Amino acid sequence: METYYIQTKDIQNLIIGASFLGTGGGGDPYIGGLMLKRELQNNSKKIEIISKVNTINQNSFVIGSAMMGAPIVMIEKIPNSSETKKALEAYSNFTGNKIDYITPLEMGGVNSTIPLITSAKTGIPVIDGDGMGRAFPELQMTTFYFYGIQPSPVVIFDEKGNISIVKGINGYWSEKIARTITVRYGGSAYIALYGTNIKTYFNSAILGTLTLALEIGQSINDMRLDDVLDKLKAIILFKGKVIDVNRKLDKGFSKGNVTIQGLENNNILKIDFQNEFLLATINNDIIASVPDLITVLDLFTFKPITTDRIKYGQKVIVVGIPSNNKLRSPNALKYIGPRAFGYNTDFIPLEQKVKKIAN
């Protein structure tokens, strides 16, 4: 598939698949799905997904389109789609760049659909790829950044019409300043960032993730979890019942942890999260950690559960998925390894850890 036009029937697959890759973060899939459905019903422009490199002019300019903010705020403050377009326009006005392609920054329930909504509003095609291959909580946590592309300028737009443009001295500062603006706006914002030429983009991005999300979503909706596990070389880490959830909103992030008791034994799985699930331990032994993906599914429907929706009593399957090699390089691990999130442990690939356990 070189070019594909998103249709209404794809929405449910996309948001479920993207949420699966979103490891608990990336926004609420139902909000993302509703927004996208509205666009497809509203005589908007066709949403073109482009996968192949050789169809693209090498001088083209690509820009990331996303929402920023704690997912839990997005649930209470449903986005007005036209604002994603305005963030792009502000970027163009500021930099003078004509925007040829849009890319998702991450895979997740909202941030996989936002670029499609922007496309529906502007007619600009979306590239089948992103900068994380999953979801992460901060702007500098992208393969784009690991390959030397700065997030700045970041355009930060809100539904009231406020525009802020940030050029941080590095990715951390761009993130910190953009985050504080987002909190001041009311907790969520529309952003445009990581503008670059298409050649640099293809070198740094994790490709094929939108179509991967569609495929995963189709399998999940068909209740074919084994197909997904095979496709992703994923491993079931645990099956259990949620017995405790701690969650707080801290500086624009949803932070906390969840405790799950085994269904078939007395083992305890605990997962720490910061928007996304970051670190899983079984009986205090680390079994999976960032950048590898930790995804929590409903035991009966296999639907992914976000960190904001997980709650006491849910019966769940916890899945570990090896991350893309672009996330596992020593340079990448400086930004997205366990230590980058404050955990005093090195990254050990999931497939090495899991050999030791049996559940």
Next chain:
Amino acid sequence: METYYIQTKDIQNLIIGASFLGTGGGGDPYIGGLMLKRELQNNSKKIEIISKVNTINQNSFVIGSAMMGAPIVMIEKIPNSSETKKALEAYSNFTGNKIDYITPLEMGGVNSTIPLITSAKTGIPVIDGDGMGRAFPELQMTTFYFYGIQPSPVVIFDEKGNISIVKGINGYWSEKIARTITVRYGGSAYIALYGTNIKTYFNSAILGTLTLALEIGQSINDMRLDDVLDKLKAIILFKGKVIDVNRKLDKGFSKGNVTIQGLENNNILKIDFQNEFLLATINNDIIASVPDLITVLDLFTFKPITTDRIKYGQKVIVVGIPSNNKLRSPNALKYIGPRAFGYNTDFIPLEQKVKKIAN
């Protein structure tokens, strides 16, 4: 005087006079003085102050240059002068406007000197005027804004090199967003804002305030307080000893109040402040309020005391000064009258109130 070049001998007069008009805010005069002295000693460009309208091309573009943040932070984080220039350059790059003139935003110990330092770094002349005729705590509290000029875009620069550009939907939002960025930067920032053509500027500004500050400073330094009072139609409201000061740093502002006991009687004068002195009561009866100026002077030296330097035991003279008519219009009072600062009272001009009291 149509054009004047600032010299080292002017510094002490300027900072004392500007602090007098700064009503306790506008930054620490000693920091401002040190920064300006360094520029004049460092082979910088001449600092030209321009007073007369008819010498100026009507198509010229003027921009405000200032520091933002709680004055108390500036004391601990002494500015690097070259950053004021970089804020201006960022503004030019963003808007495409060539900058012909610089204006102070307010009169105060630091923010009267910042435009002069920017001038020394760039060679761009400074206009003898400002947008407050005093100091105020927020960006939208300027005569520029009351006359329809937006503060946005506001360029907010820090000493690390971070650049943020804010285009708020109105002055309040520009202020709120810029303030939150300043706090994130570490508490102080260099800003460029209120860009406009010179004709609009002269229509809206309070003119002659830099030379007025020089004149007031000269009189104070010569211990001729009566000359200052005559010049400004100012009134001595109170003489007393500071018996209590409450002060806290709140969202980037220095807020609190000071209690002063009469030297010659048992009356109590209390002044509320938010960076600047805002409201004075004698025995709970309001005697002066914003936008009129309330200035606290040392009883023996007549030097103005900032809200950050005032402390228990100081013997002081409290002076009330009628504000410029541009600050007293019904439209202006919406933004800078007592109610704009949360006081449940209408503005009554100082000269009407003072008839009633005798101290």
